[in-house]
Amino acid sequence: MKAMLGFLTPQAKDATDPLQNAKSAAAWLRQLPALDVIGRQQHVIRALDRMRKEQYAIDLNRIAAIEFVDAALGADRRQLIKQYIENAESSPKLADRIWQALWEMSQEFTLTYQTALESALTQAANARWKAVLPLLFVRLVHFHGTDAKLRVFKHERWIPAKWIELHQIYLRSCELSCDRQPMALPAAGAGAQAWSVEQEYLYVLLVHQLNTGNLGPAEVDWASSQLRAWSRRLALEQIPKSVEGFFVDLAGRSGLIRRNGNDRGSVLRYVDTTPLADAMDRAVGALRDAEATDQGPIAAINQQRLAVLRKIQPALSPSSLSDLRRDPRTAVAVSAHVRIGLSRICQDLTAKAAGDNSSEVSGAAEQIEVFPVAGAPRARRKALVEDDSLAASLSSWSDPMWEVKDRSVAGLRIAATGGIGQSLSLGALVAVRQSDADAWLLGVVRRLNKVSNEEVEAGVNIIADRIVAVMLAAKRRPNEDMGYVVDGLDLSTLGDRFEGLYLPPPSRPDKPLAMKTLIVPTSEYAEGRNVILTTTNSVYTVAFRHLVEQRPDWSWATIQIVEKTARAIGSERGTPSDTG
Template sequence: MVSKRPLREQFRTWRRSLRDPLRSGNAAARWIASLPTSDPLQLQRETLDLVASFPGGRRRIGPAQAEALLRVDARCEPIISHLTAQYTANYQRSSSVETRLWHGVFDLVKAFTAAYQAALKAGYAAGEQKRWKTVLPRVLVRLAHYKAIDGKFRLFRYSHWIPAQWRELHEIYEFARMRGWQREPLAFGGAAFSQPGESLEQEYIRSLLLMRLDSGNFTPDQVEWVGRSLEEWTPSLTLTPPPGTGANFYVDLSGTQGLKRQEKARAGGRLMYLDATAVYARVVERMRALPEQDADPHLPGALPPREQKLLLMRLAALYGPDALAFSPRAPRKSTDVEMRVVVGLQSLTRAVAEVEHLSAEAKTSGAR
């Protein structure tokens, strides 16, 4: 007698799939309509649970599941923006608040990244199917978008990308470029993203520019301010292949690092060039438009004018001409004095402690 259990299990799986929000774009739209709207953290939790289960009740990922993921992503976009704003405004309140808000976004970023990577792998394996060719460029744009948020949230904690993460970002861009998709807009049916004209190349360029802030000297609210400003400053920028005439930066798509200054001719690798002159011009323009006094009112989330000016001066060195980037910040002069060099943390702490026992005259002479 043949067991009916496998058939029964198949029927149950089919029944469950009918209730699966990731079954199709329309199913995702119905799930979105049922969500509460008043609690961003509850929305975050429900979205995280769903996206972490991608592709839902089906073992195989098809274009319908990718479209459903894009619908859910579009609904989640304002949640991520809200939680990011909450983080940059409250990260100094306490470690528990900082941790909760940071993970509120970063866990979503990891879930969407993994889901889009799975969709990309399935779409690539499907070959030249027409429906996949329509949806894959959008999947790539959003995958690059979440890679960018990943980098930004690492900067919030004074961290940076390891070589493997740089390699993943370069591979996403190269995958799209080889197929001519790098400048296709995100615009997608019923998925109402905030920037439907966004392309993968624009996301990639912004990531390259933002990750130049990886020195550990920028606070989270400063990093977020620069990220928002780059959205205004970069739409006209494009990457160009060699010889890169007039460009002041390059990126090696076969490498494990980000944007580098074009100090001398390069050989080997898969190089693309970027002229960031337009960004530098916007930095200078913004600097000139700043009010003189901090007392002038500014929008919520904006930096005070004095802090903006100091930050813009640093951005001018990061994105501006080579002569500005490498120029000394103060006049240099020759001197000839004896110096004591201390190496190592323990030796340094002992040396600092010794200063307290010096005479006032010795302290004064050492300061000169």
């Protein structure tokens, strides 16, 4: 009977809908796991998604609830970004999970604010609804900025449809005169910084300018935080006040474009980045002055920040800076084979050496760089683990080709299409063999541009034009009871083996390095550690010295030859007790 006559009494609020008002949202958030940041976000995503899909009525109380949850999760988003940066190099799989959680939250709030805005626009004639429009526009554009920053972390670019969507939101806010009203989330507190739609929109445009291809996640995060503060002085103008700077086509499919003198149109907006450039110049000056006084860890941080500012200045300066490349580039269109990662490079070079060279020369003048490693694995076909090719895993004979687009003494610009190279990252070790050359070049990815999910470009800094794959072993103390000598090598002194690359001097064409160096897995490097390197005629004990460069998966270090022993090829003996 109660169920039948329920319509006669006011309906109780749905307990499964926590976003009915700010008070219910606050009570619900307090019940969520306090220490599980990702878990709490998943609860919020599900609640927002259910609200949209079940088409709950959007009223002013519900909008207040959405804004309250948005403000409450601000600290969570900052914490997740911090965790992403900390794990980006050391634990890439964990970092990807964190990035995905951030992106899903950004997408859900974007869709939610879009839904709320569409509902509010239908009642814009009502004064109470009109008052909430500016903040809805601000937060909607804000989450487009969050998406932009996440994309720049991975060197990805927006598709044209995303740009069209952003421009339409900004245009709509201008039509309603909401574009320059500073707004802040009420639950963020009295001291929260107010932002206008125009300021958030400009910030989105500028964040995309940080996609220079040579910034890591930590550098992007720091640079974007500086832009957030510096960009507040910028404004979009219908009539340019300077012949320099940028413009954005509000009817276009891209972001900021540098002025060229032919930019005219009613839907163009101009921005002079001179105030931003001045702020960068002041920051550079302050960091340089600090070099004279700051010591310890802060000095290294200042140097890193100075390097970041120098990287982003050309992309944000109101005037087009001259080409900052040290060496002249030659445009080419040359196909090339590319190998990514220390292990894969060693695998290919070792197989080639085993097939091409089995003790080429002998004699007293033997050097480390002349001979491939004795006892290297035989060349045999094995399951490919191709970081630089999805297609290669489908066929044992296919070797997808990259293209060299330009080159200089010290670098190459390589490109691939068809999904090849999407796992490439800054600092990756790569070997490139161009079709018009026989030798492999070894380089490091210094610049990365993921044009789309199908196309990638990379700037490679050449560090060696001669490389030899070597097999190294940790050195142990000889064991007289267990000693067994084969070809002049006491096997009891050999510890765990690992692969490496020997770079004969001089390496690094742009800044020649006259010392002998090795590239080994970072887990195997320790300054002063002795390892054994065997060649055709000799057994070397070498010690790792100072680092030239270090990445999470590889370390490039100078070496010192501690001992060199000639090998008696073909000889074999047992332990001393066996031979008397």
